[in-house]
Amino acid sequence: MSASLLHLGNVNDLREGEMKEIEVEGTGGKILLYRHKGTYRATSNKCTHYGAPLKNGVLTSDGHIVCPWHGACFSAETGDIEDGPALDSLIRYAVHLDGDRIMVEVSPEEVKANRRIPMCKMGQGPVEKGKAVVIVGGGSGGMVTADALREVGYNGSIRILSEEPHLPIDRIKLSKMLQVDVNKLILRSSDYLKDRFIDISTSTEVTKVDREAKVVHTRSGEKVPYDTLVLATGGKPRVLPIEGVKLGNVFTLRHAKDGNAIYKAITSVEGGAKVVVVGSSFIGMEVAATASAIEGTKVTVVGMETVPFARILGSKVGGAFQKLHESKGIQFQMEAALSHLEARTEASDQVGSVVLKSGQKFDADVVVLGVGVAPATDYLQGSGLDLEKDGSLRVDEHFKVQGTEDIYAVGDIATFPVPCKGDMTRIEHWAVAQNHGRAAANAIAGQPMAYEKIPFFWTAQHGINLRYAGSGIGYDNVIVQGDVEGLKFAAFYTKGEEVLAVATIGKDPVATKVAELLRLGQMPTASELKAGKDVLEVSDQN
Structure with a gap:
């Protein structure tokens, strides 16, 4: 593997804590160049999970590069993977200073690979x-x-x-x-x-x-x-203890075989299937979004909350998600409880309709239970x-x-x-x-370390990606920066002056930044956020 020493910038091109993506001539690729505590370093430029551009992520004062999409974390010093959801490490390139010039040892093969399998430190065995x-x-x-x-x-x-x-x-x-x-x-x-x-x-x-x-x-x-x-x-997956739950075409989703069975059941209905998703959980709503994209399919969601995700995201954000789904043709029966499932008249072993406790009844070719897991x-x-x-x-x-x-x-x-x-x-x-x-x-392995990772999760529905960082249990207020109806916002979940969590759409890398500020104990207060403070302008560089 041949490496060349290339001039890829000057020392004044980077501020402390800044990351830049630099094109490497002759390779068709790019690398990530950054300055951390006065030292210039270079790694591959994309997260090894789903390829997010790390230049849009967060470089923390204690030496971590954090992905803007899903929170994967890499060592700024070595490029080693530290936290999921990525599995592979970043490639680390040797950096030398020649006066004011930043010189980087780069090989075309490494730039193309853009990832590195983590080192196995046990050696070659035997076990x-x-x-x-x-x-x-x-x-x-x-x-x-x-x-x-x-x-x-x-x-x-x-x-x-x-x-x-x-x-x-x-x-x-x-x-x-x-x-x-x-x-x-x-x-x-x-x-x-x-x-x-x-x-x-x-x-x-x-x-x-x-x-x-x-x-x-x-x-x-x-x-x-x-x-x-x-x-x-x-x-x-939880299964509701109701009559008819064991009928054919009633599914839960946990394994690959479940997803394929649901898809086959939907696409086997001539003229388009009527799909009922029971439960407005993240899994249920993702299934609803995916099913609605299948030609001819009509989807109805039955949920117990006032709007989807009301408990976790609040009524305003949950309501915006419901409107998004409704714009795609999905219908909702909220604040509703399921009574039982009835079989089809012409096929007594297959589900044919859903009956609510209110007495309301509607046809169903396929039912997916998305009421959580135990x-x-x-x-x-x-x-x-x-x-x-x-x-x-x-x-x-x-x-x-x-x-x-x-x-x-x-x-x-x-x-x-x-x-x-x-x-x-x-x-x-x-x-x-x-x-x-x-x-x-x-x-x-005898190397215990304090678990400091702030909870981070995401959901994708109809091409819209929501990121969530923190633990909002017990929040008593939601502070919104941006446009919830326009699905471009950051919603901060607070208890008194303390910020517990954030949910974002179209505001990367706010969720990643908040996770790191929470971890480091440097998160702004609720009053500061109400006054318009931008968390992306909060520096943790010491």
């Missing part, structure tokens, strides 16, 4: 015997736990037990696409896992955890011993582990399960302390699960 991490669950939390263990040098055996028939996938695309080729969603290939001595058993359901014997039991009868156990089984922890009954009322596991700041020394829980099943606040919460989001996995891996 050390007598050390075994068993991970139950093949979602993003489990996958990243295994990946991160190798990144930090853990050299014991790692085995993932996954009930799904395929390797871990980019699950968040299911509700945004429905019809998927699972092979195109794979997060890490079988060759990648083999090279890192990560063993994965697919189609393997865990039925019991024997803490005394330190053994996991599977449905097939296998007993898998562990030294350290990581529970990452995620959530299971922690998938049924297999822990009788294990001696204390489950919270919702079925989750309470963990500490390193994701070690309360009352244990060798069991960790990450993702949807973990009730964890919110960084910077200490309040306990449970968050059902893919990127949050990934970051839990990294924290757990550090602790297991």
